[in-house]
Amino acid sequence: MARFLTNREENYSQWYNDLVIKADLAENSAVRGCMVIKPYGYAIWEKMQAELDRMFKATGHVNAYFPLFIPKSFFSREAAHVEGFAKECAVVTHYRLKKSPDGSGIIVDPDAKLEEELIVRPTSETIIWNTYKDWIQSYRDLPLLINQWANVVRWEMRTRLFLRTTEFLWQEGHTAHATSEEAQEEALRMLGVYSDFVENYMGVPVVRGVKTESEKFAGAIDTYTIEALMQDGKALQGGTSHFLGQNFARAFDVRFTNREGKLDYVWATSWGVTTRLIGALVMAHADNNGLVLPPKLAPIQVVIIPIYKGNEQLDAISAIALDLKASLEKAGLTVRYDDRDTQKPGFKFAEYELKGVPVRLAIGPRDAEGGTVEVARRDTLTKETVARAGIVEHVTALLEEIQHNIYRKALTFREQNTYRCDTWEEFCDIIENRGGFVMAHWDGTPETEEQIKNLTKATVRALPFNNPDEEGKCILTGRPSQRRVLFARAY
Amino acid sequence: MARFLTNREENYSQWYNDLVIKADLAENSAVRGCMVIKPYGYAIWEKMQAELDRMFKATGHVNAYFPLFIPKSFFSREAAHVEGFAKECAVVTHYRLKKSPDGSGIIVDPDAKLEEELIVRPTSETIIWNTYKDWIQSYRDLPLLINQWANVVRWEMRTRLFLRTTEFLWQEGHTAHATSEEAQEEALRMLGVYSDFVENYMGVPVVRGVKTESEKFAGAIDTYTIEALMQDGKALQGGTSHFLGQNFARAFDVRFTNREGKLDYVWATSWGVTTRLIGALVMAHADNNGLVLPPKLAPIQVVIIPIYKGNEQLDAISAIALDLKASLEKAGLTVRYDDRDTQKPGFKFAEYELKGVPVRLAIGPRDAEGGTVEVARRDTLTKETVARAGIVEHVTALLEEIQHNIYRKALTFREQNTYRCDTWEEFCDIIENRGGFVMAHWDGTPETEEQIKNLTKATVRALPFNNPDEEGKCILTGRPSQRRVLFARAY
Numbered sequence: 001m002a003r004f005l006t007n008r009e010e011n012y013s014q015w016y017n018d019l020v021i022k023a024d025l026a027e028n029s030a031v032r033g034c035m036v037i038k039p040y041g042y043a044i045w046e047k048m049q050a051e052l053d054r055m056f057k058a059t060g061h062v063n064a065y066f067p068l069f070i071p072k073s074f075f076s077r078e079a080a081h082v083e084g085f086a087k088e089c090a091v092v093t094h095y096r097l098k099k100s101p102d103g104s105g106i107i108v109d110p111d112a113k114l115e116e117e118l119i120v121r122p123t124s125e126t127i128i129w130n131t132y133k134d135w136i137q138s139y140r141d142l143p144l145l146i147n148q149w150a151n152v153v154r155w156e157m158r159t160r161l162f163l164r165t166t167e168f169l170w171q172e173g174h175t176a177h178a179t180s181e182e183a184q185e186e187a188l189r190m191l192g193v194y195s196d197f198v199e200n201y202m203g204v205p206v207v208r209g210v211k212t213e214s215e216k217f218a219g220a221i222d223t224y225t226i227e228a229l230m231q232d233g234k235a236l237q238g239g240t241s242h243f244l245g246q247n248f249a250r251a252f253d254v255r256f257t258n259r260e261g262k263l264d265y266v267w268a269t270s271w272g273v274t275t276r277l278i279g280a281l282v283m284a285h286a287d288n289n290g291l292v293l294p295p296k297l298a299p300i301q302v303v304i305i306p307i308y309k310g311n312e313q314l315d316a317i318s319a320i321a322l323d324l325k326a327s328l329e330k331a332g333l334t335v336r337y338d339d340r341d342t343q344k345p346g347f348k349f350a351e352y353e354l355k356g357v358p359v360r361l362a363i364g365p366r367d368a369e370g371g372t373v374e375v376a377r378r379d380t381l382t383k384e385t386v387a388r389a390g391i392v393e394h395v396t397a398l399l400e401e402i403q404h405n406i407y408r409k410a411l412t413f414r415e416q417n418t419y420r421c422d423t424w425e426e427f428c429d430i431i432e433n434r435g436g437f438v439m440a441h442w443d444g445t446p447e448t449e450e451q452i453k454n455l456t457k458a459t460v461r462a463l464p465f466n467n468p469d470e471e472g473k474c475i476l477t478g479r480p481s482q483r484r485v486l487f488a489r490a491y
Numbered sequence: 492m493a494r495f496l497t498n499r500e501e502n503y504s505q506w507y508n509d510l511v512i513k514a515d516l517a518e519n520s521a522v523r524g525c526m527v528i529k530p531y532g533y534a535i536w537e538k539m540q541a542e543l544d545r546m547f548k549a550t551g552h553v554n555a556y557f558p559l560f561i562p563k564s565f566f567s568r569e570a571a572h573v574e575g576f577a578k579e580c581a582v583v584t585h586y587r588l589k590k591s592p593d594g595s596g597i598i599v600d601p602d603a604k605l606e607e608e609l610i611v612r613p614t615s616e617t618i619i620w621n622t623y624k625d626w627i628q629s630y631r632d633l634p635l636l637i638n639q640w641a642n643v644v645r646w647e648m649r650t651r652l653f654l655r656t657t658e659f660l661w662q663e664g665h666t667a668h669a670t671s672e673e674a675q676e677e678a679l680r681m682l683g684v685y686s687d688f689v690e691n692y693m694g695v696p697v698v699r700g701v702k703t704e705s706e707k708f709a710g711a712i713d714t715y716t717i718e719a720l721m722q723d724g725k726a727l728q729g730g731t732s733h734f735l736g737q738n739f740a741r742a743f744d745v746r747f748t749n750r751e752g753k754l755d756y757v758w759a760t761s762w763g764v765t766t767r768l769i770g771a772l773v774m775a776h777a778d779n780n781g782l783v784l785p786p787k788l789a790p791i792q793v794v795i796i797p798i799y800k801g802n803e804q805l806d807a808i809s810a811i812a813l814d815l816k817a818s819l820e821k822a823g824l825t826v827r828y829d830d831r832d833t834q835k836p837g838f839k840f841a842e843y844e845l846k847g848v849p850v851r852l853a854i855g856p857r858d859a860e861g862g863t864v865e866v867a868r869r870d871t872l873t874k875e876t877v878a879r880a881g882i883v884e885h886v887t888a889l890l891e892e893i894q895h896n897i898y899r900k901a902l903t904f905r906e907q908n909t910y911r912c913d914t915w916e917e918f919c920d921i922i923e924n925r926g927g928f929v930m931a932h933w934d935g936t937p938e939t940e941e942q943i944k945n946l947t948k949a950t951v952r953a954l955p956f957n958n959p960d961e962e963g964k965c966i967l968t969g970r971p972s973q974r975r976v977l978f979a980r981a982y
Binding site: 038 | 537
């Protein structure tokens with residue numbers, strides 16, 4: 001199966017598409033730009049959701065659900081917001097179909113036109129802040145710490161499975177606070193949750209930082225971001241957390257009586273991650289044999305495959321395998337025993353490599369007799385023979401080691417592909433020919449940022465946190481700069 | 492707080508609305524017919540989802556995700572289906588907004604009209620069967636057992652929180668099978684899962700049966716249903732499971748090679764339950780003091796309230812309460828300790844009664860000294876003083892007893908409000924003046940069913956399973972009937 005994958009080094013983009021489809025993660029649907037997330041892909045999303053939801057609740061958040069539709073007039077209230085999203089909105093204008101007068105089919109009923117058009121939410125700040133207006137009167141009603149798991153729609157012209165789709169699944173946190181400081185703390189806290197998740201569960205190292213004016217969220221004061229490096233040297237924004245100031249509170253007139261008894265506008269944050277993370281998971285770790293899934297998010301952590309001739313051997317091996325499966329499951333692992341007689345072991349090996357199952361156990365007649373198991377790890381593609389006694393502890397430890405190894409490998413890759421660069425020629429060469437993260441000086445103006453983007457397709461991904469002060473000259477204009485910023489081409 | 496509820500016996504409908512809003516379950520949004528599900532209401536939905544999802548997986552199903560939008564042409568393929576849903580479809584016709592030429596605001600960009608309109612899914616049979624076409628070639632690809640958790644939109648003219656809303660949340664199972672028998676078995680299996688959930692988790696007894704031709708799902712061969720009786724004597728359809736025959740396979744040309752090597756159309760089922768179940772939960776159990784939640788679905792199972800004067804008493808009681816909370820949580824219970832100093836105990840008692848928390852523990856200075864706790868149960872509103880030693884076992888057992896008691900009470904209510912009725916006068920009298928389930932004879936024709944509905948607003952809710960044969964005469968026409976059917980007015 002894996003041999004049908006395009007070679008990653010030859011055509012990274014095609015390799016990615018092949019892999020997403022052949023590993024049964026997702027496919028394009030009949031609706032332009034919308035994908036079908038297949039069961040195996042959705043199982044990864046469920047694992048991601050479960051962990052993130054636990055983390056959100058551990059930081060005091062609760063879930064709620066707000067409408068899919070947003071009245072057009074709400075949208076216009078926050079000027080920067082509508083500017084940012086107007087060009088990609090799906091608009092509902094009618095609420096009924098009917099038979100065409102000539103009987104040839106079904107048409108939109110012209111008599112069922114909405115008085116005010118409804119926008120399918122591209123994000124929910126407006127409808128949520130319109131709701132919060134009724135929920136918040138006093139500082140005692142604050143903070144409101146609410147998250148929503150939902151689908152959103154942004155009419156993208158060029159789409160790619162998981163990375164950029166017209167409809168996608170996400171979570172969006174929307175919090176309300178009595179002070180600016182508290183809201184900023186919250187925005188940073190949630191960026192921390194995202195970093196923790198992406199690094200420790202997805203095994204993908206990230207750079208934390210703040211976006212430039214031109215890259216920030218439409219309606220935000222500050223957008224915080226985590227940026228990851230993919231294997232083709234392009235950056236992927238893993239999640240963003242926005243300090244919204246009082247922008248939406250002003251737009252929707254959400255005021256509260258503070259501790260001093262004075263009326264003030266409420267302070268806000270919003271933050272989100274999407275099904276795009278599945279694309280990042282693929283692009284950060286997979287190889288020419290298929291997916292490499294981190295054990296903490298793998299829908300199947302261990303697969304057991306019998307190697308046998310005839311039913312007698314199979315029965316003996318199955319007895320051992322099922323016993324082993326039960327022991328591993330008792331230790332909290334997700335295990336599949338694949339005893340299909342329609343496929344040979346070699347086919348199965350390739351299939352589970354393609355699907356990125358972290359550990360494969362094979363049991364043949366000699367293993368059955370000798371009390372051993374062949375243990376193969378997906379990340380290194382290495383094999384060893386292990387005694388069945390103690391196998392549960394061995395596999396449990398191995399899964400932990402794989403989780404760490406995947407992260408270390410991605411971190412090493414990032415370190416090897418992060419450059420400090422001081423000349424325009426070198427900058428262009430790296431961006432064009434090598435790819436990777438480039439730490440370079442920039443004069444801080446949107447004009448220069450725009451020009452660099454037009455010349456190289458590289459953008460400022462982030463002004464990294466904890467970046468040391470350093471006198472320098474802008475890579476393009478030579479004007480003075482106090483600090484390096486992170487440049488890359490990005491998804 | 493509870494005193495603000497309308498009396499249930501005076502105005503059931505107003506009582507319901509008051510309760511949903513005052514207990515913080517949901518509220519109407521700015522978008523016609525769409526609700527905001529507030530955190531407390533959503534927490535109940537999360538509990539429901541978790542149990543149902545576990546049950547679906549235990550019966551071999553996996554989750555996936557299909558597009559929100561359905562091309563209009565797909566919709567027309569299955570004649571009965573489009574007939575059933577055309578009148579309530581939200582239609583996306585454009586994909587962009589822009590500034591109005593006069594600068595006064597934002598308008599729909601007339602240049603961004605879709606070639607083919609998209610329907611916001613009211614249910615997903617059409618888009619899913621169009622997808623299954625590519626997934627199914629052989630009997631070896633069957634069965635496909637897939638579920639989706641999603642939002643759907645049906646443009647309802649008269650809406651009520653949870654019971655009937657334009658947008659609602661639900662799950663929809665869509666399965667594909669090689670034989671008619673297997674598909675019918677699946678449809679009944681999932682009806683069984685729904686019965687189990689509604690009876691054993693929600694504590695609401697149901698009648699299982701099949702719908703009449705006029706009440707079945709648009710596109711189904713048979714619709715199986717579970718029907719519950721609400722406290723005002725009206726029926727509520729709790730969930731439906733459809734045997735779809737080969738209707739959607741024919742409409743989307745989904746054929747497979749069967750075991751005999753011949754091409755045949757695939758057999759289908761679909762089944763769903765919605766956020767409407769939250770409305771059922773309220774209407775089946777709640778009283779004039781507020782919600783009565785079954786322990787298995789209560790977001791807070793136990794609340795502990797300190798009764799004290801001054802900080803010294805509070806500190807002593809808090810030490811005991813927090814210790815108790817930890818012990819209860821260790822036993823797997825969800826516990827809140829409410830030591831807010833802004834509200835008096837009486838206020839808190841009323842608040843948790845309103846919110847339906849099954850067990851309330853109160854600890855005063857005497858309890859602190861004497862080693863006791865006051866235990867109050869929400870279902871019976873009774874109190875007792877219990878020794879703190881052994882309190883965990885006591886509360887655990889009490890929650891089980893409450894779960895059973897709630898169900899028994901609802902079952903008794905249903906038994907007392909189920910009538911066998913043989914004359915038209917009596918039938919009209921019961922439907923009009925008493926409400927409840929009426930088992931009566933019907934001649935089996937859609938015309939009579941329609942006439943009874945027009946005359947009394949009662950419909951045939953189901954032809955119950957395992958209903959004994961019994962010769963009789965139709966309640967309206969006097970024509971012969973072989974079996975009684977279940978009539979009621981319904982939500």
